[in-house]
Amino acid sequence: GENVEQHPSTLSVQEGDSAVIKCTYSDSASNYFPWYKQELGKGPQLIIDIRSNVGEKKDQRIAVTLNKTAKHFSLHITETQPEDSAVYFCAASINTGNQFYFGTGTSLTVIP
């Protein structure tokens, strides 16, 4: 089955700096890659996703890049704010199954 690895497990940045979280996947058939943000006491919420026919996607301060050849994808948060502090999960999915394989999460702390 698919194996998704996520790094780093913890990340601290100063407010206003950028944060980058990286994930790798093993199954070249995976073609959907969502990113979730989980705030304390809440369930994960989708923040951005990318499909394998696209190399990059942006939504305001958040961007995701995908390198299919290398089988890795990354989340970029620019101009970080304290409310960006949360746990972030990446995931990979093969279209036909709809089963998501999640990374182990990154705890991001934005220091005011």
Added chain:
Amino acid sequence: DVKVTQSSRYLVKRTGEKVFLECVQDMDHENMFWYRQDPGLGLRLIYFSYDVKMKEKGDIPEGYSVSREKKERFSLILESASTNQTSMYLCASSPSGRGADTQYFGPGTRLTVL
């Protein structure tokens, strides 16, 4: 807005008890999922369902069963709770019968088994 609700936010049970975790979604989604979340392990899939009365095992189904009698409701059952089932349980749903679509999560149930 998609809404996924879970019956309890916190639950404390004793070893050997039968435990029911309920999940309801209000968007007519075909797919529903149960995950458990543990520190350092991320989200691991227990069971999922593509349709009413249909279920498939995920990566860690041992010690669990599920029930989907109605499209909007997906129940996770711990037949005889054990301390190693202490965890955060997350329910999710997604709109397609097939294909990779966004999963929407509930707030989670933190289960403690004593």
